[in-house]
Amino acid sequence: MYHASLGNAEKANNLQLFMNNKVRVLLGTTAVGMGLDKQDIMGIVHYDLPQTVEQYVQEVGRVARQLPMGFAHTIVGSKDYYKNRARVAANGLDRAQLINVVQMVFKKELGTLTTIKAKKILDLTNLSTDTVMTLLLHFQKLFPDTLKVHPMYDANCSVSFYVAADATDSYVDYILKNAKVKNGSHSFSVASMCTAMQLKPYQIHQHLNRLYFLKKITYLFRDPAFFIEVHQPAHDLDQLCEAIYTFYLDYEKKQIYKLDALFTLLNWYSYQKISLMPS
Numbered sequence: 001m002y003h004a005s006l007g008n009a010e011k012a013n014n015l016q017l018f019m020n021n022k023v024r025v026l027l028g029t030t031a032v033g034m035g036l037d038k039q040d041i042m043g044i045v046h047y048d049l050p051q052t053v054e055q056y057v058q059e060v061g062r063v064a065r066q067l068p069m070g071f072a073h074t075i076v077g078s079k080d081y082y083k084n085r086a087r088v089a090a091n092g093l094d095r096a097q098l099i100n101v102v103q104m105v106f107k108k109e110l111g112t113l114t115t116i117k118a119k120k121i122l123d124l125t126n127l128s129t130d131t132v133m134t135l136l137l138h139f140q141k142l143f144p145d146t147l148k149v150h151p152m153y154d155a156n157c158s159v160s161f162y163v164a165a166d167a168t169d170s171y172v173d174y175i176l177k178n179a180k181v182k183n184g185s186h187s188f189s190v191a192s193m194c195t196a197m198q199l200k201p202y203q204i205h206q207h208l209n210r211l212y213f214l215k216k217i218t219y220l221f222r223d224p225a226f227f228i229e230v231h232q233p234a235h236d237l238d239q240l241c242e243a244i245y246t247f248y249l250d251y252e253k254k255q256i257y258k259l260d261a262l263f264t265l266l267n268w269y270s271y272q273k274i275s276l277m278p279s
Contacts, residue, residue, distance in 0.1 A: 002028030012220045030059070039066040046074040049084055051130070052258040053265065074266055081263045088255050093248050097125045098241050101132070105139070105147070106237070108230045113191045115155040115225035129224070131251070136226060138247050142240070148229040153201035155225035158187045159208065160218050170197065171207050191227060201227065 002014050018026040019038055026032065030050075041063050050056040056074075064070030101121060108114045118129050125132065129152065136149045159175055161184075167173045174193055179186035190201050208219045234240055 002026060002032040008220055008222045030055075038062070041065070041070065042067065043071040043073070046072075046076070049074070049076045049080045049259075049263065049266075051084065051088075051128075051255065051262075053262045054258075055130075056262060076263070076266060081259070084259055085256060088252065088259065093125060093127060093245070095241060095245055098245055098248075099237070100124050101135070102139075102234070102237055102241055102244070105136070105228060106230060106234050108228065110230055110232065113150070113195050113227060113229050115189075115191050115227055117155055118152070118224040118226065121226070131255075133226065134251060135244060135248065136228065138244060139240070142243055143234065146230065146232050146234060148231065150227035150229070151201075152224060152226055153190060153205075154221035155190055155223040156187060156221070157190055157204070157208070158185045158220045158222070160185050162216055162218070166216070169211075171204065172211075190221070 002011055006014070014023075014026065015032070017023045021040075044060055044063050046056075046059070050059060060072040063072055101124065104116060104121065104124075108116075118132070121127075121132050122129070127135075133149075133152060136147075140147045140149045159179070165172050165176055167176060174197060175186050175188055178192070178196070179188040181187075190204060193199065193204060194201060205221065208217065211217045212219060
């Protein structure tokens with residue numbers, strides 16, 4: 001299993017068992033999909049309705065990357081559809097919440113890759129991570145010289161060494177020199193390592209994964225976060241908030257439209273499959 005209620009160590013262990021084919025089925029929430037790069041997944045079963053067609057296509061796209069065939073099943077009814085529709089409407093954003101988010105963004109140090117932990121924003125707004133990312137990207141669109149938004153990733157990482165650490169490896173050398181060590185585990189900020197070594201978060205993940213398969217380390221990424229760079233202060237926060245708020249109202253309507261479209265599509269396809277079944 002893989003979901004938010006599990007501890008980090010248990011989640012990492014369960015995911016590694018699945019990645020190494022020690023277990024055949026992994027039951028989890030949408031969080032399990034972040035960074036999941038496994039080539040031989042045979043099938044995916046949705047027990048709930050995804051929010052959009054794009055989300056559905058992204059999730060089922062992990063099936064059979066290097067297999068001749070795979071399957072995707074979605075178990076859904078009208079009850080799920082109306083529940084998700086109500087959830088979109090309930091995630092309303094008021095101006096006070098928006099001001100909190102904007103202030104949080106523009107308090108960051110100028111010109112440096114920094115992070116805002118997803119949980120911190122979600123506790124303030126009760127919005128989904130996809131919605132918050134959409135709002136941040138709209139910030140960037142309105143003020144491209146002020147804010148740069150990077151793909152979402154985990155803010156922190158912990159590494160433990162099986163064998164003597166190889167300081168000739170530049171990644172390992174950085175970790176040895178900059179990580180906080182506790183009980184043999186080296187913890188560091190992903191954004192700080194990216195800035196110091198001119199890397200992207202996925203490059204750190206890929207390199208650590210190679211070391212893991214060479215049985216040199218174990219590692220754990222944690223704390224999903226929004227990665228941003230603020231290049232200059234926002235001069236008129238009220239104007240910015242009003243523009244984003246207007247955009248969000250329109251975005252909310254489109255989310256409901258996308259949910260309607262996905263439910264209609266899956267409903268239509270299920271009837272097509274039934275009609276094609278032999279009598």
